[in-house]
Amino acid sequence: xxxxxxxxxxxxPGSNLRALEKARTVPADALILDLEDSVAPEAKSIARDQVxxxxxxxxxxxxxxxxxxxxxxxxWGEADLAxxxxxxxxxxxxxxxxxxxHMTEIGTQLDQLGAPNHTAVWAMMETPAAxxxxxxxxxxxxxxxxxxxxxxxxxxxxxxxxxxxxxxxxRQPMLTALSLAVLAARAHSLDVIDGVCNELEDxxxxxxxxxxxxxxxxxxxxxxxxxxxxxxxxxxxPTPAExxxxxxxxxxxxxxxxxxxxVISLEGKMVERLHAxxxxxxxxxxxxxxxxxxxxxxxx
Numbered sequence: 001x002x003x004x005x006x007x008x009x010x011x012x013p014g015s016n017l018r019a020l021e022k023a024r025t026v027p028a029d030a031l032i033l034d035l036e037d038s039v040a041p042e043a044k045s046i047a048r049d050q051v052x053x054x055x056x057x058x059x060x061x062x063x064x065x066x067x068x069x070x071x072x073x074x075x076w077g078e079a080d081l082a083x084x085x086x087x088x089x090x091x092x093x094x095x096x097x098x099x100x101x102h103m104t105e106i107g108t109q110l111d112q113l114g115a116p117n118h119t120a121v122w123a124m125m126e127t128p129a130a131x132x133x134x135x136x137x138x139x140x141x142x143x144x145x146x147x148x149x150x151x152x153x154x155x156x157x158x159x160x161x162x163x164x165x166x167x168x169x170x171r172q173p174m175l176t177a178l179s180l181a182v183l184a185a186r187a188h189s190l191d192v193i194d195g196v197c198n199e200l201e202d203x204x205x206x207x208x209x210x211x212x213x214x215x216x217x218x219x220x221x222x223x224x225x226x227x228x229x230x231x232x233x234x235x236x237x238p239t240p241a242e243x244x245x246x247x248x249x250x251x252x253x254x255x256x257x258x259x260x261x262x263v264i265s266l267e268g269k270m271v272e273r274l275h276a277x278x279x280x281x282x283x284x285x286x287x288x289x290x291x292x293x294x295x296x297x298x299x300x
Contacts, residue, residue: 003284004064005029005292006151006220007236008229009193011068013038014047020054023063026226027233027296030064035080036071036095044076048083055087062295066122068093072106081106085115093122093153098129100136100146107145121148122193126155127162131177134184141188152185153222154178156195167198169205171212182217194221203231210235243286246279 010028012019014035023031033051035044051067067089069080073096084092092115094106106121123130123137130137140146156167156174165173178194185192194213199205210221210232221232238246252258252266253276263272 003281003288005236005285005289006064006191006193007289008223008232009066009153009220010223010226010229011038011196014051014067015039015043017050020050022226023054024059024061026229028063028223028226028229029220029233029292030066030090031060032066032068032093032222033089034068035076036068044070048076048080052083052087055089062292064091065089066091066093068095068124071096081109082113085110085113085119088116088119090118091120091122091150093124095124095155096127097123097125097137098127099133100140103137103140103149104143104145107140107143107148110148111145115148119148120150121146122151122153123149124153124155125177125181126158128159131159131180134180135187138184138188138190141190149190151191151193152181153193154181154195157198159195169208171209175216178213178216178218186217191219192217194218196222196224197228198224200225200227203228207231207235237289238282238286242282246282246286249276249279250283 006029008028009030011032011034012023014033035047039047055065067084069084070076141149160167181192197206197209206228213221214235220236249271252264258264
């Protein structure tokens with residue numbers, strides 16, 4: 001089981017050269033080098049050039065590098081997509097996805113632009129249409145043109161704007177949309193990353209949102225400031241107790257007397273094969289996190 005941790009996904013404005021340099025040292029699992037919302041119209045071109053240069057220069061260690069382009073319907077979208085394809089990042093985040101046809105169109109364009117095979121597509125889910133068509137959008141990953149799709153990213157601020165829902169503690173107005181995205185992602189073996197928390201100073205509010213996202217089934221959270229990374233990494237990491245229990249489950253099912261069993265008793269609890277599958281993922285993500293931390297320690 002090969003798993004890439006995506007606990008903390010930090011937006012970095014492409015127009016800020018200092019931020020792009022700092023991105024090489026922050027302990028986030030993934031970085032979104034942004035050409036869209038965080039960049040003013042007059043800075044779009046320079047941001048594009050700086051982001052492409054940064055990706056080509058490398059030096060990000062094992063951090064996953066994603067370029068968020070502007071919508072293709074915007075004056076900058078087509079040039080952004082071509083530049084991102086030529087840079088060959090780990091992924092390209094496409095905003096304003098609304099339909100499955102939009103998703104396959106993006107995949108076709110990236111193939112025509114000669115994007116490397118390793119460059120995935122991340123889909124920004126931020127409109128009512130995106131959530132109403134979430135299943136169909138996610139299903140495109142099984143088609144040739146949509147094969148690059150690997151992750152759904154939630155844009156909760158834009159969704160609030162489009163739906164007029166309130167961004168309140170607990171995010172009750174958002175729960176239907178959040179859960180629809182998780183269901184679509186899991187139905188088609190995609191990762192799903194929660195939207196940002198706007199509270200820069202209230203880290204407990206961030207922790208609560210991270211915990212809620214974890215409980216809903218999210219893989220991680222998008223972030224707007226490096227000081228949010230530590231909390232996201234902690235919340236979306238398996239706890240020592242969870243790792244220990246998962247290890248026990250796997251060991252129990254590996255015993256010769258349990259190999260053909262679908263259900264066993266372990267320390268007074270009923271454990272099914274499905275729990276072994278869940279345990280395998282817990283151990284795999286814990287191992288991947290440990291490997292990443294070791295690599296970052298070595299680099300520092």
